[in-house]
Amino acid sequence: MGRIALAELSKYLLDGHLSRRGCLGARRVVTRPVAAGWMLPRAGPVRAFHAAPGSTTTATASQGPAVPLRKQLKDKAKQAKKQGKKKSKADSQTVDGWELTVGIEIHAQLNTSRKLFSSATTSFNEEPNSHVALFDVAMPGSQPLLQQETLLPAIRAALSLNCDIQRVSRFDRKHYFWWDQPSGYQITQYYEPFAKNGHITLYARDGISPEDGESVTVGIKQVQLEQDTAKTLVQTGNTHWLDFNRVGVPLIEIITDPDIHHPRTAAVFVRKMQLLLNTVDTCVSGMETGGLRADVNVSVRKTDDPVRKLGTRTEIKNLSTIKAVEDAIIAERGRQIRELETGGVIVGETRGWTLGSKETRRLRGKEGEVDYRYMPDPDIAPLVIGDDLVKHLQNSLAVLPDAELDRLISEFGLTPKDALSLITLDNGARVQYFYRVLDSIHEQVQAEFAASTPPDLKSYSTLVGNWIIHELGRVTTYKAGPLASGELSFTADGECAQVSGSDLSQLLYHLYRKHITGKVAKELLLAAYLDELEGGVLEAIETNDLWFKEISPEEYSVLADKAMAGEEKVLQEFADYIKFPQGKLMYLVGKMMRLGPTERIDPAAAENVMRARVEGIRAP
Incomplete structure (x- = not known):
């Protein structure tokens, strides 16, 4: 052929x-x-x-x-x-005729160096079974000994959730038999947890479902201490290996009231919980690394009867991403509604979810209090928490995300979206970098205007926020080419390894004061990122004569005349408009920029000149 x-x-x-x-x-x-x-x-x-x-x-x-x-x-x-x-x-958020109810259980690994009931150290990605005490593997004769340091991050978490710290709490045994549980039971606090009756408020700026309005408050039923299980490593040939490094690692379980009614709000709750626990130095890592896991309880009921009791709930276990929380709830809600509409019944059970799937899957029947045979642990004394410790931790608690968001929005003029991005990027280190750069610029501005009224803080804090969130992120992508490392790294106190705070503050100060253009500033940022500024920003500007040499007012006026020449049809719109034609104005400004000398025109100044011209066209 x-x-x-x-x-x-x-x-x-x-x-x-x-x-x-x-x-x-x-x-x-x-x-x-x-x-x-x-x-x-x-x-x-x-x-x-x-x-x-x-x-x-x-x-x-x-x-x-x-x-x-x-x-x-x-x-x-x-x-x-x-x-x-x-x-x-x-x-996705609602189904006509049906009400969704969601309760969430968060399991978060505490940021401690010791396990909950043994002196073995906690570890990540180290040699399997290299950090195991006798009690961790339930060796006969070994006894649990509460490591007091594990209490500190747990109490900080409970305080950040507005919980009441219980002066006396107790530990229980939760019995179940599986290969990742050497003793045949898990030590937890089922009946008398160390914290109760808290709440967390989610706002519209957090991204909750529009149906929830401006805010929704989620009750925290209790926060309890418990130990983690072994890590199962699946091998070929139906073989499983066990790494006991994780056995006994301290966790807190946060249990909410069933106050959530929309999938997106549930996902926002988990995201905000992760941010909150990181802020108060409680959780060792996020969902992406397994330090935080979420179980969701889902039920539906018809909305035609306001006194109808809540439907039978099912539990979806071990959701490992924020997106999985929303997707799994939507899928399970749809399954339950289809089942009920065809005359079926919902069975209380535990279900699983796989990323990318469309349906939840049954794992096992739902265990209850009777199945687990909860009983007080006879080997562990009651836990007594003193008021002085609680007061000290309350007074030394970090600024919580909502308070920081309020400050970034009201005091520094950032948009809610940018403010939220700033405090979530790089585990909070990016916002520390923002404060570091802003403080340096503020000092320079105050020194320059010492004898006169300094400009409003918001006039340059928004500039700093925009560059740290957006422009700094762009240099790690295509703009830096093959030399880019692809990642920015920050220290906990807010210093960037690639672009130092002092370099960025110098650059943004001169940009704010219009000593350099935005184009030059971006080139300098890229050079700093690629470590090509040997003498710093100021020396690079002077050596290469990058200072902005703005044209005179007379030259602006001449350019405006040239830009308006031959544009009678455009100019007529300024004479007859009902709503000011901003787009046409910017068209004329762009024409001025193209006609004028390169890198010597300030766009804002050009816009002011052209606006004054076109406003004079309008008939009285």
Whole structure:
């Protein structure tokens, strides 16, 4: 068989035109209608590659002209995207006639160097079974000894959740048999936890579902201490290895009231919990590294009866990402509704979720208090927490995320979105970097305006926020080319390894004072990132004569005249407008920028000059 010419192949793939030459033309040709949305039929016959033997139908030209396949696929993609957006917006958070109720259990690993009941050290990614005490593997005769240092991060977490710290709490045994539990029970605080009756408020700026309005308060039923289990390493051939380094690692379990009614709000709750625990130095790592896990309890009920009791709940275990929380709740809500609408019943059970799947899956029947056979642990004395310790930890608690967000928005003028990004990036180190850079610029501005009224803080704090969130992130991508490391690294006190706070503050100070242009500032930032500023920012500006030499007011006026010349139609819109045509103004400003000398025009000054001109056009 000869090679098909590219032009003929293209006609077939894009237009549905089949060549009449070669081996294809020699074969018997039949005609059939072509499915709508694939290839629209042409006036001539089209070969039916998958037609049943002997089947022939006719495709007529009356169905319309041929539409190229590429356009069809493009139109289909647009339609699917449009429908997808509509579905996501209308259907994902609510279902007509049904109410969703969600309760969440958060398991967070405490930031301590010792395990909960043994002196063995906690470890990450170290040699398996290298940090194991006798009690961890339930050796006969070994006894639990509470490591007091584990209390500090646990109490900080409970205080940040507005909980009441219980003066006396006790430990219980939760019995179940599995290979990752050497003793056959887990030590926890089921009946008398160390903290109760807390709450956390989620706001619209956190990203909660629009149906929740401006805020929603989620009650915290209790916070309890408990020990973790072994890590199971799955091998080939139905073999499992156990790493007992994780056995006995201290956890807190945070149990909410069933106060959440929308999937997105549940995901926001988990994200805010992760941020909160990191802020108060409680949780050793986030969901992405396994330091925090979420279980969600989901139930549905009809909304036609306001006194109807809550539906039977199912539990989805070990959700490991924020997105998984929302997706799993949506999937389980849909499954329960379908089951109830077809006359079925919801069975209390534990279910699992796999990233990327569309349905939850059954793991086992739901265990209850009776199944676990809870009993007080006879080997551990009651835990007594003194008021002086609680007071000390309360007074030394870090600034909580909501308070910091309020300050970034009100005092420094950042948008809620930028403020939230700033405190979540790099585990809080990015916001410390922001304060470091801003303090340096503030000192320079205060020194310059010592004899006069200094400018408003917000006039340059927003500039600093924008560059630290956006411009600094861009240099790690395509702009830095193959020399980019791809990541920014920050110390806990807010210093950046790639672009020092002093370099960035110098750069942004001169940009704010219009000593350099934005283009020059971006080039200097990239040079600092690539470690090419040997003498610092100021020396680079002076050595390369990068100072901004702005044109005179007279030159601005001349440029405005040139930009307006021949634009009678555009200028007429300024004479007749009902709403000021800002877009046309910026068109004329852009023309001024192109006509003027490169890197010597201030866009804001050009806009002011042109605005004054066009405002004079309007008839009184």
